[in-house]
Amino acid sequence: MATKKKSGPSGSANLMPWLGIAFIVILLDQLSKLTITTLFQHGEERRITSFFNLVLAYNPGAAFNFLSDQSGWQRYLFTAIAIAAVIFIITMLRKHAGQRLFCWSLALIMGGALGNVIDRLAYGHVIDFLDFHWAAWGHFPAFNIADSAITIGAFLFIFDELRRVNKH
Incomplete structure (x- = not known):
């Protein structure tokens, strides 16, 4: 009795490029944060251009300082949400490893x-x-490389979904 071989690489091999992209994002993010915390004091700001500064800020909340004024429970909530999202993303990457733009978006997120x-x-x-x-609009909330990757990933995800819907 002959057994059927799977065509293509195994599931974990399919994940490797996407995990690699996520690792690069983490590495760039953590190196940039290490650099800024070494060179700046909390709250210190340096003007780079007329529209951009470097500033060391701490955000105990979520995006736009959401829930940053709470007692600390939000740290665990946002960590749990992120870990659940990562588990879901890995599942999606396994199922759709061949969909490049979709997987790029998930890897960045x-x-x-x-x-x-x-x-x-x-x-x-x-x-x-x-x-x-x-100028008159003031400062956008400070952010980091991780936030940038999440935002770019979200835009790529939306673009990929719109492109896929328009094909059908």
Whole structure:
């Protein structure tokens, strides 16, 4: 009796490029945060251009400082949400490893989520340092490389889904 061989690489081999992208995001994120915390004091700000500063800020909440004024429970909630999201993302990457743009988006989101989880577990807050501002509109909330990866991943995800819907 002949057994059927699977065509193509195993599931874990299919995951490797996407896990590699997530790892690169985490590495860039953590190196940038280590650099900024070495060079700056909390709250210190350096003007780079007329619309961009580097500033060392701590965010114990979520995006836009959501729940940052709470007693600390939010640290565990956001960590748990991120870990659940990473588990779901790995499942999706396994199922759809051949869909390049979809997997790029998920890998960026996963890397960003884990970069911020590392901060929450290590420091109790996320380290932010990119500060964009525009004249009368004021300052956009400071963010970091992990947040940027999550945002880019979300845009790629939406673009990929719209492209897929328009094909059908």
